[in-house]
Amino acid sequence: MSKEAAPAPVTPERTTPSIAPDGLGRGLFAATDINPGQDVLHISIPFVAVLDTHQLGEVCSGCLGRRQLENDDRRLKGCTGCQIVKYCDRTCQAKDWKFAHSLECAIFQKLRPRILPINARAVLRMALRSERQKYPPQEVELFRQLETHIKDIREENPAQWQRISISSKAVKAYSGVEMKEEVISAYGAKLELNSFNLTNALYDRIGLYLHPYAALMNHSCDYNAVVGFDGDELYVKAIRPIAQGDQIFISYVDTTNPRPLRQKELRERYYFRCRCTRCEQPGDEGNDEQGPTDSAAAETQAYALLSRTSSDSSSDLTPHLPAPNDLATDISTVLQNLPPTRITTQPYVSLRDELIAALLARQRYKAAFAHAAVRYLRIDPAVYPREIHPIRLVHAWALARLAVLLSQGVEVTHGGEDEVALERFEVNFSLVLWEVLRRLVALEGRSCAVPGFQGLVGGLFGQVQAEFAAAGLDPRRMEGQIREEFGKVGRLVEWILDGKV
Numbered sequence: 001m002s003k004e005a006a007p008a009p010v011t012p013e014r015t016t017p018s019i020a021p022d023g024l025g026r027g028l029f030a031a032t033d034i035n036p037g038q039d040v041l042h043i044s045i046p047f048v049a050v051l052d053t054h055q056l057g058e059v060c061s062g063c064l065g066r067r068q069l070e071n072d073d074r075r076l077k078g079c080t081g082c083q084i085v086k087y088c089d090r091t092c093q094a095k096d097w098k099f100a101h102s103l104e105c106a107i108f109q110k111l112r113p114r115i116l117p118i119n120a121r122a123v124l125r126m127a128l129r130s131e132r133q134k135y136p137p138q139e140v141e142l143f144r145q146l147e148t149h150i151k152d153i154r155e156e157n158p159a160q161w162q163r164i165s166i167s168s169k170a171v172k173a174y175s176g177v178e179m180k181e182e183v184i185s186a187y188g189a190k191l192e193l194n195s196f197n198l199t200n201a202l203y204d205r206i207g208l209y210l211h212p213y214a215a216l217m218n219h220s221c222d223y224n225a226v227v228g229f230d231g232d233e234l235y236v237k238a239i240r241p242i243a244q245g246d247q248i249f250i251s252y253v254d255t256t257n258p259r260p261l262r263q264k265e266l267r268e269r270y271y272f273r274c275r276c277t278r279c280e281q282p283g284d285e286g287n288d289e290q291g292p293t294d295s296a297a298a299e300t301q302a303y304a305l306l307s308r309t310s311s312d313s314s315s316d317l318t319p320h321l322p323a324p325n326d327l328a329t330d331i332s333t334v335l336q337n338l339p340p341t342r343i344t345t346q347p348y349v350s351l352r353d354e355l356i357a358a359l360l361a362r363q364r365y366k367a368a369f370a371h372a373a374v375r376y377l378r379i380d381p382a383v384y385p386r387e388i389h390p391i392r393l394v395h396a397w398a399l400a401r402l403a404v405l406l407s408q409g410v411e412v413t414h415g416g417e418d419e420v421a422l423e424r425f426e427v428n429f430s431l432v433l434w435e436v437l438r439r440l441v442a443l444e445g446r447s448c449a450v451p452g453f454q455g456l457v458g459g460l461f462g463q464v465q466a467e468f469a470a471a472g473l474d475p476r477r478m479e480g481q482i483r484e485e486f487g488k489v490g491r492l493v494e495w496i497l498d499g500k501v
């Protein structure tokens with residue numbers, strides 16, 4: 001029996017597990033009709049949630065960054081024992097100490113300055129908590145039944161199996177748990193097959209998350225639900241109407257990618273061939289819109305650039321990454337020469353995201369705003385037709401944050417042609433900001449973003465409204481001017497797409 005009489009950590013009343021048709025194993029099914037934006041599932045206590053190694057010094061291991069996002073100035077304090085994990089304050093520290101850090105702190109100390117890789121830290125936590133009977137029995141049972149695909153891993157990816165085996169040896173040696181090494185390896189395989197990217201309220205990856213109930217959800221490239229995190233709480237929200245009895249499908253991979261890429265990733269990472277309605281539909285071989293053959297070179301170049309920019313933690317130490325400025329120039333060159341039908345297809349959608357990131361890194365806020373506006377007005381409505389899609393909301397937030405900086409007349413460090421040229425559109429960034437936030441606030445209640453995101457939007461909108469009021473203005477009565485400002489932003493977007501920058 002569990003020693004912790006924990007409150008029920010899962011609220012599955014809207015879902016029920018069952019055997020899924022078509023050989024998908026088990027799945028989760030809607031126990032009731034669920035409207036877009038409503039919670040399908042909310043889990044307040046993870047089975048395990050761990051930060052990426054490079055985030056350990058930046059993100060609080062107690063609230064997993066939730067309080068930091070609410071208050072930018074929060075300084076973290078290191079654990080005085082291991083000095084590896086950091087916290088906002090004693091409250092966050094006490095929470096993590098009680099959950100698992102009390103079991104692992106001495107192990108981290110002994111290993112210092114080495115830090116166990118993320119998967120090993122996750123397996124260590126699960127093994128230690130299991131052995132101390134810290135998990136509720138129903139979670140233990142669900143975890144026991146999770147798929148491992150160990151046979152597939154051993155046959156198809158010996159390097160992955162070797163990684164899991166080495167990691168389980170290390171966990172066994174450092175933790176001193178009684179568990180057999182094979183059992184620890186199965187934990188490792190379960191983690192690889194069933195974990196989610198842990199993201200913050202702005203959907204940036206910060207680590208790994210696993211809960212055996214949430215892991216019951218199967219994949220479809222034509223998904224009906226989306227996953228998000230607010231600190232260590234998991235939210236699954238309906239992205240379209242789900243009828244009672246329907247299977248809940250999420251996407252395990254970036255479904256904006258063409259079918260061959262999606263299938264490759266699903267095969268290599270999850271060991272199945274996707275037969276969802278989208279994958280089975282003829283004519284989805286590549287991007288929905290095939291570009292002319294002469295764009296093949298651009299495509300190759302775009303994928304090469306993307307592989308150099310991958311924000312995946314494994315690429316952190318990749319040597320010879322181009323300086324962000326060169327990167328921005330290289331990406332701009334590829335994007336400038338695209339036929340209009342290609343801008344809303346991959347790999348160019350991701351490439352523009354990387355361009356915006358590279359411009360931000362160089363503090364080239366005006367150029368970043370221009371490309372964020374292209375994304376907001378042209379790319380996202382085509383790529384994510386549902387305006388409540390969390391990625392679309394986060395992109396709107398990015399545009400709003402850039403408008404804040406520009407409305408404050410932030411120092412432009414780069415006096416390049418594009419920055420100077422953008423000046424001539426004379427955009428009133430405050431009004432654009434107000435309108436982008438107003439639209440975000442209007443979606444609340446049916447949006448698929450997590451509560452923390454909605455809190456950030458609401459907070460900023462309140463501030464912006466107060467600033468307008470202090471200046472004696474009410475943007476609700478400035479519809480004509482707002483339309484005019486969006487006209488300017490539209491012309492700026494045309495100008496970018498005409499390859500003028």
Ligand SMILES: C[S@@+](CC[C@H](N)C(=O)[O-])C[C@H]1O[C@@H](n2cnc3c(N)ncnc32)[C@H](O)[C@@H]1O
Binds near residue numbers: 026193220271274
């Ligand atoms: C996270 S688990 C999902 C729950 C799983 N069906 C079970 O019974 O435990 C992921 C595994 O489910 C199966 N799966 C998920 N989505 C699938 C799909 N669309 N087609 C075929 N198999 C799928 C694959 O075996 C995959 O490795």
